Amino acid sequence: MLLSRSRVVPTLATRFTSRTLTTATKPAAATGATEPEEPPRILPHVDPRFQYGDVIIIHDSKGERRLVGPLRKGGFRDNNVGRLNHDSMIGKTPLSIVETQLGAKFSLHWPSLDEYSTRVKRQASIMYPKDATTAVHLLDLFPGAHVLEAGTGNGSMTMYIQRAILGPGSHLDTVDIRNNHSLQAEQNIERFWRGMYRPGITFWRSVGGLQRVIKRLTGEDQGKTHYPGSGPSSAQEQDSTVLNKDGRPMTALELKRKELTEANEVLPPNPHPKGHQYDAISLDLPDTLTVLDDLLPLLKPDRPMCLYMVNMSQVLELVQWMRKNGAGYSVEKVLEVGWKEWSVRSAAVRSKVKGRVHVGGFGDVSPLQQSSGDGTQVAATTAADHIPDDAVGWVCRPLHMPIGHTGFLVQLRRSSAPSSEESNTPIA
The missing domain is CATH 3.10.330.20 (Vcp-like ATPase; Chain A, domain 2)
Structure with missing residues (x-):
């Protein structure tokens, strides 16, 4: 590991x-x-x-x-x-x-963050800019904030969060169960703008997933490397190996994850003091319901959590689960973000000018066209300068490949008051 x-x-x-x-x-x-x-x-x-x-x-x-x-x-x-x-x-x-x-x-x-995150090498699905920027808005981030992210992926959402919080005292903990995904994400972040957004990020890599890291962050795990359960001796332990916390039967992947977690896995020490809480939490997980209870004490009261869910069935499961369990959260918003990019370019009306003339883009000339020197762009620019105003038309239409559905963003907020233990612990 x-x-x-x-x-x-x-x-x-x-x-x-x-x-x-x-x-x-x-x-x-x-x-x-x-x-x-x-x-x-x-x-x-x-x-x-x-x-x-x-x-x-x-x-x-x-x-x-x-x-x-x-x-x-x-x-x-x-x-x-x-x-x-x-x-x-x-x-x-x-x-x-x-x-x-x-x-x-x-x-x-220099690449913009949008350009970089959508073109950089990746081993996992990315959070597209339209969703990442909206998620940052829903998380209500500010410079110096402390944020927990689960589902690092290729690091695109990690960079959007870091751009919003980077400042004195800021910190971002990001968790992924896939070691290769997390390593690729760290490399991607180090290579963007000479590592501008790398400081203040802790990458957690654990086959036990977020639940395993939560134990370390809350102090339940004080550096233990072995956990009971590899050879269950009681009926209760035997049941726990086949059922999730929410009562669902474990899949083969979940069983393997549990088996590996109970083996010798070592995590870095907790970088935060006892009682530390986050200003916001971002989740991009297939099994979100299994961690919401455990995350509650890690989120400051009245602060937001943003969940990325692929389909409406997951959203319905979340709302039904919250109605049944309470869980100390309230649903603030459910959003599906859609972007429609338009092409706006000038064009010459052929019947009003001699010859075939076309002026692309917004009527401006790119640096490449200005300095190309091969005659083609220069001729087009010169022709555009001499086109009478009544011969210039405009083409305005959506691009032929608009960005379709990618997922839903669900904003939760911690609505429960702090417990007595939280109230007696200094906020870090």
Whole structure:
């Protein structure tokens, strides 16, 4: 079992000036190049020039965007229009133009969080930007908040949460049962904008899932590595091996998870003091109902929890379970988020101009078109400048592939008053 690495959380000043990003030297799978040792790296908003180790976005003349990197000495990216060498990008600033050996031109850019999270390498389904940004809104996050996330996946939601809370004293605990998913997520976060959002995140990797981590966070687990139950001697213990807390029969996966949990599994120490509570909790789990009772004392009173559920059947099960059990939560909102992206571009009315003229986009000229120099874009721009106003029309229509249903977001709120034990414990 690979363990999350112990890291010192730097101060806010350190986070936003210069921070050393230690990355092991790895061979580049596609190129055979090695990544050189890197000096302390300055965050992109301070020094936007591209360096080895950066992950960037390139735009072609058609507006297509591709993620490239990490940039390595001697590395390259092959395209259908030629090879793009990593070395040609080093030292360049955003909006710079680079060429392949065939003369195709690309403009260089830092990726936005939306672009990065939807294009980065992943081993699990992602939380799309439309859902992630809405979830951050429902969680009512603020700089310096403490948040618990279960279901790390590829780290996309983790980065959206971290962007909202990053500040003095902030902390994010993120849990996943899949070791490879969690490791990939940590790597993805370290590579975005030179690791800007990495400080203050603890990655919990446990085959026992969130329930196992909850025991460590609440102090019930004081470093034990073996748990009774591997050889049940009583009827009660025998029943517990085949039934979940909510009475459902355990699936084969759940039985295997329990078996592995009861084996020798070691977790990192609890980074929080006794009685610590979270300002918000985000869950993306298939078995949410099994952990709600255990999470209640970890959430501050009157603070929100956001659940991501794939279908309405899960939402109905949640509401029915809450009606039966109470559980100290109230349902605030159930949302399905839909985005419809539109294409708005100018076009010349052929009957009012001589020849065939087309002006793309919003009427602006991209940096790539301005500096291409091959005559095609320049001719189009020149023609556009001389089109009479009465010959310019506008095409406004939805894109042919709108983002469809991805899931439901359920906002819960802790509605129960703090227990006597909570009231007597200083809030950390």
